[in-house]
Amino acid sequence: MKKEDPGKRAAAILEVLEREFPRADCALVHEDPFQLLVATILSAQCTDAKVNQVTPELFRKFPTPRDLARASREEVEALIRPTGFFSQKARYLREAAALLVERFQGRVPSRMEDLVTLPGVARKTANVVLGTWFGKNEGIVVDTHVKRLAGRLGLSREKDPGRIERDLQALFPRETWTFLGHALILLGRKYCKARKPSCPECPLRELCPQLGVEKGDGKSLKSGKQPPRKRRKP
């Protein structure tokens, strides 16, 4: 009975995460949902620390969707350049801001179906806004950290973020979804890092399929064979 119940292991993982990161929250600095949306769009393939460096000036110059929609492409690009992908992100931001004005009365919508119509916004970004600002457990944020940890912790074998999110939703109670995303990201940044994971320090080491990993050296994370992959049903 105590063999390998995935649900019980998930519950145990959740318990550790709640103890380790009792105040897990979004690290992107923001004061309103518009700022959170902008910061989250900027956070693609970029550290949150870098995003937080550029957003104060960006928000000071363009406090509302209307302001950002009117901003020049050149100025927005210059302000967000350090976050990378600045050309794409500048286009997303200005077009999204224009759509907020035209179709949503200059406000950030609180429904998933509306959020994902905005350029540069898919489920990951929408989940951040819905969970962090609106307090909804609509889904689970699956970013690069959650994707990596879901694999290492044996919570999902999928690669597609949408399928990983489905697997996690089946394992964790809905009311924990927003917390789970924030906590896994904190764990990923502090211990379960992509390059050099600190397994000996990790609070989840007892619950992790990656067992005898030598101190700080993540090499053994790569080896180890997976159980036979179960094929999808016809």
Add this chain to the structure above:
DNA sequence: CTCCCGATAT
């Protein structure tokens, strides 16, 4: 699948 792209750690 590729492309977008600067900053930082290793």
Add this chain to the structure above:
DNA sequence: ATATCAGGAG
């Protein structure tokens, strides 16, 4: 030098 960072679109 190279991998990685709170991804999304074509």
